[in-house]
Amino acid sequence: MRIFVAGGSGAVGRRLIPVLVERGHAVVALTRHPAKVAELEALGASPAVADALDPAAVTAAVVQARPEVVIHELTALKGMRDFRHLDRSFAATNRLRTEGTDNLLVAARAAGARRFVAQSYAGWPYARVGGPAKSEEEPLDPNPPRGARETLAAIRHLETAVLAAPELEGVVLRYGGLYGPGTSLEPGGEQFEDLRRRRFPVVGSGAGIWSFLHVDDAAQATAQAVECGAPGLYNVVDDDPAPAAVWLPALARMIGAPSPLRLPAWLARLVAGEFVVAAMTEIRGASNAKARRELGWEPHHQSWRTGFATLMGEPRPVRAAA
């Protein structure tokens, strides 16, 4: 198939292009930067240079590519560290999830594409009530933490626009917290370094549940969603949602960092804001049962425990045959 990847030069896109090419697809990948053209070509894609926030330019690029499937992996989170003002930190990403999504949907329809696969997020957007691992039917947070409301509204916009787009099979992939090459959770990445410097404390009970996803598993699930599966929402996460009080100290040990500090919730609320306290004490993870069942996908890195360990150069444990 001919496939257009918006965000082809990003953390997911760079792992996704070779997977699509390997499966026999012809890929056109979008970047704003002529300097990244050679890298996209080396990955096996034909480059298209345009800004996704320029409706005419992005439509021209997609129409020229004549794709059957358009993939939306646009975000702008590099170097993001300010979780106190999440909406401010996510402002550019929120624009890509609203205007950028609308532009790409118009472009996909103008190009006669059949299917549209978009990145969303599983985890803190779910309502902070009930069980630890949410299914796609469960509601998003009706009352998100202060500072995160525009960000959740942008996620809602993307999901609604993609699922309701006329003439397109809309597929929304709610990825877990991404880790691995090109992300902030890899050796040298911002969050690993914050952990090393004891700037990533466990807050309060640490009962907030996080679902993770290795970027290579994101790439494999996305390739599956290109080729099969009914339109709709899919959580794409590993099998091991874990409380912050468990995964943070475990990751610190794995990377040889000192044990994370413990910060009372009242103090964290003052210094880091409401979102951080919610993320550390209240949020829920997600279940991948639907993606396993309907996309025929399963995570290679079934737990962040082994996934993070492989980033540190430890061999992945061989699982006993069933």
Ligand SMILES: NC(=O)c1ccc[n+]([C@@H]2O[C@H](COP(=O)([O-])OP(=O)(O)OC[C@H]3O[C@@H](n4cnc5c(N)ncnc54)[C@H](OP(=O)(O)O)[C@@H]3O)[C@@H](O)[C@H]2O)c1
């Ligand atoms: N689920 C998650 O946990 C999650 C999701 C997303 C990101 N992240 C984290 O965020 C960090 C980096 O993410 P990132 O979003 O900065 O970078 P990224 O994933 O490396 O790439 C973002 C992609 O969006 C493209 N893009 C951005 N604005 C664009 C525009 N106006 N027009 C066309 N393309 C545009 C970029 O293309 P060009 O720059 O080449 O134009 C690039 O291909 C990673 O550490 C990752 O861990 C996490």
